[in-house]
Amino acid sequence: MKARVTVTLKTGVLDPQGKAIEGALGGLGFSGVLGARQGKIIDLDLAETDRAKAEADIRAMCEKLLANTVIENYSVEIKG
Amino acid sequence: MKARVTVTLKTGVLDPQGKAIEGALGGLGFSGVLGARQGKIIDLDLAETDRAKAEADIRAMCEKLLANTVIENYSVEIKG
Structure with missing residues (x-):
């Protein structure tokens, strides 16, 4: 069974990598970028x-390893 | 307008980070993991x-900066 876990920073957590992308896009001439995370x-x-059962397993994996739940949110999508 | 760009390694491209996750999950006792990317x-x-227009802009951003199209695929999802 295939699944995709998506891990994103919580709102309010600083994202220097996103800021770098935003700055680099501006530098390349893409002027309408209001934000990047x-x-x-x-x-x-x-x-x-x-x-x-697969979803329960994956949630346990996220809590233990894949996501830092202090600063990150995660979502699980089972693809079958 | 909000959008999400997803960048994944092409099939066949080595993914050491995925392999590390796979190994770490095994080490934590999650035995049924056949692969991780x-x-x-x-x-x-x-x-x-x-x-x-937004989608066209984002595709241009992907080609120029966000994805390395030699080894990565990307998909664009406009969220409105």
Whole structure:
């Protein structure tokens, strides 16, 4: 079963990488960029075939390893 | 107008960060992980209000800065 985990910084958390992207886009002549925030995705391939069990497993992975829940939000999308 | 750009490594391109995640998950006792690939997202906030124009702008940004099209694929999702 395939799934995608999306990890984004919480609102209010400073994002220097996003700021760098915003600045670089401005420097390249893209003037209408009001903001940029960077996050990450992790595409997982799991042996588990039960959808609910897979989602529960992935949430546990996020809490333990994939996301820092103090400063990051995560969402899980099961692709089947 | 808000948009999300998703950048992923092309199939066949080595992904050491994904391999590290896979190994770390195994080490934490998550045994059913067959594979992990890491990618990134960039959430953009644009002044442009025309959907088609915004998408064209973002594709240009991807080609010039956000993605390395030799080794990465990108997709653009306009959120309105």
